[in-house]
Amino acid sequence: MQDILDVIMEAENAADPAARLRSLADVPVPASYQGMVVREDETAMFDGLATRDKDPRKALHLQEVPTPELGPGEALIAVMASAVNYNTVWTSIFEPLSTFGFLKRYGRLSALTKRHDLPYHVVGSDAAGVVLRTGVGVTKWQAGDQVVAHCLNVELEDAAGHDDTMLDPQQRIWGFETNFGGLAQLAIVKANQLMPKPAHLTWEEAASPGLVNSTAYRQLVSHHGANMKQGDVVLIWGASGGLGSYATQMALNGGAIPVCVVSSPEKAEICRRMGADLVIDRAAEGYKFWSDEHTQDPAEWKRFGARIRELTGGEDPDIVFEHPGRETFGASVYVAKKGGTIVTCASTSGYEHQYDNRYLWMSLKRIVGSHFANYREAWEANRLVDLGRVHPTLSKVFPLEQTGQAAYEVHRNTHQGKVGVLCLAPAEGLGVRDQEKRARHLPAINRFRGV
Numbered sequence: 001m002q003d004i005l006d007v008i009m010e011a012e013n014a015a016d017p018a019a020r021l022r023s024l025a026d027v028p029v030p031a032s033y034q035g036m037v038v039r040e041d042e043t044a045m046f047d048g049l050a051t052r053d054k055d056p057r058k059a060l061h062l063q064e065v066p067t068p069e070l071g072p073g074e075a076l077i078a079v080m081a082s083a084v085n086y087n088t089v090w091t092s093i094f095e096p097l098s099t100f101g102f103l104k105r106y107g108r109l110s111a112l113t114k115r116h117d118l119p120y121h122v123v124g125s126d127a128a129g130v131v132l133r134t135g136v137g138v139t140k141w142q143a144g145d146q147v148v149a150h151c152l153n154v155e156l157e158d159a160a161g162h163d164d165t166m167l168d169p170q171q172r173i174w175g176f177e178t179n180f181g182g183l184a185q186l187a188i189v190k191a192n193q194l195m196p197k198p199a200h201l202t203w204e205e206a207a208s209p210g211l212v213n214s215t216a217y218r219q220l221v222s223h224h225g226a227n228m229k230q231g232d233v234v235l236i237w238g239a240s241g242g243l244g245s246y247a248t249q250m251a252l253n254g255g256a257i258p259v260c261v262v263s264s265p266e267k268a269e270i271c272r273r274m275g276a277d278l279v280i281d282r283a284a285e286g287y288k289f290w291s292d293e294h295t296q297d298p299a300e301w302k303r304f305g306a307r308i309r310e311l312t313g314g315e316d317p318d319i320v321f322e323h324p325g326r327e328t329f330g331a332s333v334y335v336a337k338k339g340g341t342i343v344t345c346a347s348t349s350g351y352e353h354q355y356d357n358r359y360l361w362m363s364l365k366r367i368v369g370s371h372f373a374n375y376r377e378a379w380e381a382n383r384l385v386d387l388g389r390v391h392p393t394l395s396k397v398f399p400l401e402q403t404g405q406a407a408y409e410v411h412r413n414t415h416q417g418k419v420g421v422l423c424l425a426p427a428e429g430l431g432v433r434d435q436e437k438r439a440r441h442l443p444a445i446n447r448f449r450g451v
Helices: 002-010 017-026 086-093 100-107 203-207 210-221 244-253 265-274 298-312 329-335 375-386 400-411 435-449
Strands: 032-039 061-066 074-084 120-122 127-134 146-149 186-190 194-196 233-237 257-262 278-281 290-292 319-322 341-344 366-369 394-399 418-422
Touching: 002 017, 002 074, 017 127, 032 400, 061 120, 061 400, 074 203, 074 400, 086 400, 127 186, 127 203, 194 375, 203 394, 203 418, 210 244, 210 319, 210 375, 233 244, 233 298, 233 329, 244 257, 244 265, 257 265, 257 298, 265 278, 265 435, 278 298, 298 329, 319 329, 329 341, 394 400, 394 435, 400 418
Parallel strands: 233 257, 233 319, 257 278, 319 341, 341 366, 394 418
Antiparallel strands: 032 061, 032 120, 074 127, 074 186, 074 418, 127 146, 146 194
16 A cells, blocks of 8 residues: 555655546555445444434444455546545434445345445445546546546446436446445445546545535536526525535535524634525524424424524525425425425434425425535536535545544534545645646635634
């Protein structure tokens, strides 16, 4: 592994970094690497505990794993940096179910996919790094390419996937429903997961948008999601967080009017630094949408809706950007304008949503389900980062061996923006290839890095 890292580090100061990185084609691939894993024999370790009490630090282990065989259409990448997403938390607390069931089902597809069915799961759905090898049939990428990976793993053997790959019956989230993910020194991806690394970003900055940026793009901007237009009022839950911070930027960048919902003065300030003027601190204003575990409080929905109209000059949200789920969904359906859209992904506060259907059907509202993004959407979202229209929202960076702590902070919602992880990169601040472009965007990068 050291030989690979030496070449990548030499490229930092080389006159022609790309040429130096091309020499990785001649560096032997190690037989094993270090990856952050959960183990199948520990899936019952949190049985009987409440979700909040399940500790990712106890389930995530850094261990040496064999380098898998490279299949057709795949690429092996040296991972310089990765990031923690909420799916990493779910994997690490074995909730709502163990991911080993995903790996077993994937392993039954073919002799090649059987590689994924192992007693350990190398996790992680973000990565920035360098291509080391490509499999048979790969023509767009080669050793030495500096890349970021998006997390859609799809077989594309079914007609259903060729209009929108997210509808392919064999669509999976890499590093969550497949093995050999990005929280490791090496990772296996399909070639159609690769995108060019924005040259003005460090490795850790480039790794952090991936999953959440693409998810926000499809959910909010794409015609498969809310199809946001200029002037739309967009209510964004968790607007300073890993997903919401990208939705906030896209709303501002697309001429919409974000109403940012946060849970602290510090998070409210983050939204204002991003350029959002309309912010609701739900904790400070004391919104409690559930009067007890089983009963919602419509009076609180109405109070929340009145606060939104107060901020917007009397307008209700055209779009509600939903991801907390159970805790907020009733309020989201209520406050959306007549004919408006509630677009939902994830359910970090619970999967069983309850709402009063009168406010949906009688007001002609729509609920749209949205899940990650297809390759085109991910590419367009990455292009916005490359253009400096959307910036990484990276608040903290951990070394690979402390991924458990990083996941713990995401689980307990003590983080802001994205939490990064250094994999092969020995320090922060490396990987910038276009200093002039970075200088142009540095004020914004620093402002967003401050989350």
